[in-house]
Amino acid sequence: MTRIRTTITTTLALAVLAGTVGACGDDGGGEDVTTTPTPAAQVETEADAAGWEEVVPGGDCQCSDGSAYNLWVREADPAKVVLYLEDGGACFSAETCAPDSELYKTVVTDHPSSEGGIFDYADPRNPLADWSAVYAPYCTGDVFLGDATTEYAPGLTIQHKGSANGTAALDELADRFPQATDVVVVGESAGSVAAPLYAGLAADRFPEARIVALADGSGSYPEVPELTDLSAGAWGTGDAMPDWPENAGLTAEQWTSFPGLFVQSGRHDPDIVFARHDYAYDEGQAMWYPIVGLPVDDLLTRIDANEDRIEAAGVDLLSYIAPGDDHTALTEDELYTEEVGGEPLLDWVTRLVAGDPVTDVHCTDCAAAAG
Numbered sequence: 553m554t555r556i557r558t559t560i561t562t563t564l565a566l567a568v569l570a571g572t573v574g575a576c577g578d579d580g581g582g583e584d585v586t587t588t589p590t591p592a593a594q595v596e597t598e599a600d601a602a603g604w605e606e607v608v609p610g611g612d613c614q615c616s617d618g619s620a621y622n623l624w625v626r627e628a629d630p631a632k633v634v635l636y637l638e639d640g641g642a643c644f645s646a647e648t649c650a651p652d653s654e655l656y657k658t659v660v661t662d663h664p665s666s667e668g669g670i671f672d673y674a675d676p677r678n679p680l681a682d683w684s685a686v687y688a689p690y691c692t693g694d695v696f697l698g699d700a701t702t703e704y705a706p707g708l709t710i711q712h713k714g715s716a717n718g719t720a721a722l723d724e725l726a727d728r729f730p731q732a733t734d735v736v737v738v739g740e741s742a743g744s745v746a747a748p749l750y751a752g753l754a755a756d757r758f759p760e761a762r763i764v765a766l767a768d769g770s771g772s773y774p775e776v777p778e779l780t781d782l783s784a785g786a787w788g789t790g791d792a793m794p795d796w797p798e799n800a801g802l803t804a805e806q807w808t809s810f811p812g813l814f815v816q817s818g819r820h821d822p823d824i825v826f827a828r829h830d831y832a833y834d835e836g837q838a839m840w841y842p843i844v845g846l847p848v849d850d851l852l853t854r855i856d857a858n859e860d861r862i863e864a865a866g867v868d869l870l871s872y873i874a875p876g877d878d879h880t881a882l883t884e885d886e887l888y889t890e891e892v893g894g895e896p897l898l899d900w901v902t903r904l905v906a907g908d909p910v911t912d913v914h915c916t917d918c919a920a921a922a923g
Contacts (some may be wrong), residue, residue, distance in 0.1 A: 566900025609720035615691035637743030689722035696746035715792035752817030768870035771830035818867030832918035836879030
């Protein structure tokens with residue numbers, strides 16, 4: 553649920569939101585949070601150079617500490633749009649949600665121009681270079697599924713408003729690009745958990761469009777009470793459950809199974825194309841097992857078992873399983889360099905988003921470093 557690189561260990565010491573702010577969309581009420589501002593001229597220069605526009609959605613949108621939430625929008629081809637759900641950890645207890653835990657992002661810290669891979673618009677190989685994009689930062693510790701205000705300890709109250717933030721991003725996409733014919737929902741790490749759900753929600757908004765969900769870096773998380781109970785309880789995921797016929801009679805614990813999100817979205821709209829990328833022994837996923845009280849066992853076995861579970865429910869899942877213990881690739885240079893069994897990841901993603909035939913790719917010597 554968190555990207556293995558230095559940004560995750562420093563995000564709690566950084567904040568780009570200026571001054572002292574309250575919850576997004578209110579009049580300054582609630583707990584004040586003092587952050588270190590980034591000069592406005594710097595943000596504007598970055599946005600102008602890459603074509604990104606900042607959008608503050610208001611309403612219930614906010615980060616885990618009550619600070620303001622913003623989106624980024626890039627206008628290009630109005631018919632082809634990416635909804636990106638950012639990475640950034642998770643929290644669900646007094647220990648994991650503590651401000652110094654370094655396990656999750658508490659405020660909006662990143663600008664899309666700092667990303668590579670699918671956001672490297674200068675690389676002519678980028679299959680999404682001419683697509684419009686809505687970039688949803690992540691700062692709620694609830695994998696874009698939460699709808700709760702949870703007090704974990706005196707003085708430690710977390711706003712798990714990931715569902716409001718993610719929905720605001722989808723609202724912006726629908727309002728800005730109403731004629732979209734192709735929508736790709738890309739999620740990395742924490743954002744990848746919710747990618748299939750938001751693909752289903754996008755299908756509701758765009759019933760005639762081709763919808764693709766591409767999840768990067770969460771394929772191993774199992775359907776067990778240790779995960780479903782904590783997400784339903786701490787994050788209030790039941791209140792974010794879509795009003796789909798397929799969800800009738802389900803409890804929050806049943807609905808928020810991570811592989812179950814693929815199943816429920818696939819049952820809701822069988823035309824959605826579901827795909828995922830994982831590293832066989834992803835250290836970013838493995839680190840969460842002892843934190844939630846689960847044995848790590850063999851991560852690749854869990855990844856393969858989840859695919860079997862999803863497909864046994866009648867939902868086709870395209871997969872690209874690479875060797876090694878890296879975490880994500882879609883916003884990294886690895887998008888352009890990774891190759892498994894003679895199949896470059898770049899070619900696989902390019903065909904996927906273009907609607908061309910794609911088959912599963914699976915490493916054989918999976919413990920070896922990817923390359």
